[in-house]
Amino acid sequence: MKITVDMDKCQHYGQCTFEAPTVFALNDDGKLEYQGEVDDSLADQVEAAADVCPMQAIEIAP
């Protein structure tokens, strides 16, 4: 599955990192880094991460 984060919306709150820690992380500067394509076995985690984003900045495509 493909993941896109709208970096104009993202405020680097890091809530996604709790739901999908192998996909999303905050770097040393507190900025979001993420993998743009992950295995479908992580779908539940990525869906949960998108759900908890306060800015609703995470988009998912098959």
Added chain:
Amino acid sequence: MTVIVVGAGLGGLRAAESLRGQGFEVMVIGDEPHLPYNRPPLSKESLKGGVEVEGLHFRRKHDDIDWRLGAAATGCSLDQRAVYVDDAKYPFEGLVIASGIRPRHLPVPGPQPPVLRTADDALRLRERLTPGTRLLVVGAGFIGCEVAATARQLGCEVMVTAFDAEPMIRPLGAELGAAMKAHHEAHGVEFRLGVGVAEFHEDGATLADGTRLTADVVIEAVGSVPNVEWLHGNDLDLTDGVLADNLLQVAGTDAPVVAVGDIARYPNPRFDDVPRRIEHWNLPTETGKRAGQTLGSLLRGEIPEGDFRPMPAFWSDQYDLGLQSYGQPALGTAVLVDGEWSGDCIVEYVRGDEVIGVVGVNRTKDLMRYRQDIGSA
């Protein structure tokens, strides 16, 4: 089996998704004409003019949920297992109470000012916040302060008045509230705090101390009232929302009913056994998912199991300040642990010898460890 969800906000959406995912037929009844959308931008990005409601809709995981939008539920009989929308009767096997809150109005004379709760409210307010407009914000909570900050950025003259002694004093405490007030004042906002409103006028308000404030636009942001009226007559405990147990099953009825989001009052063992109603953004998602599991179990004849310990969290952006919180700061005493009150900082809120909440100003990453730690002892 059919589940009715009353309320088409975020909590209603998450509960509906959970129940549809378990195979139930789901109908959602909502008073607004819109599919579920994200409200926090309404006092910030949307008010600045950038985002329309279409851009705020939540992603929907199911296209076979029956959305009945534009008319509020007006009644309910748990004995008959039916929800009423005026004369129409909708039978259910399971019910999700997700009707949320509406803005409170002060019980004072004069024309009732507009409020900011819905996308339509934001559109109307946006049209009036032109450069040079004098805006009077009544209420100094998060919505009032965010509107004040946004209006300053739009070039309005802004006055904030509130009965509380400092902005956002209940969640933040007096010291951080005072620091936030100073930030607002540095951006040109004026305050009249510690005094109530005696009367509203078309062009402003008179305060309890006799001060007459004049404005082109008045907005009222003085807290909220739970939308419980449609539940009257069912012997439920509707004191400050709907009383539910830890797994969100509504107390006082044998019917399969759960409550989610801003309207649910339930105990959270992360903190104590006191049922509370908390209006933080992340809780409709947490409670919606949990309540969906609970109602699914009840409808399958199973006993709901588990231990629900959600971590309340909120965020607020005002100017270049990003406030973030975990836990329940309002239950503790503020202790500055890093930085300065007047700048970037971390404030812990302590009850007994336990940190029960935290607020950070521009310290997002440093705050993340608290999400695991608070209430984990």
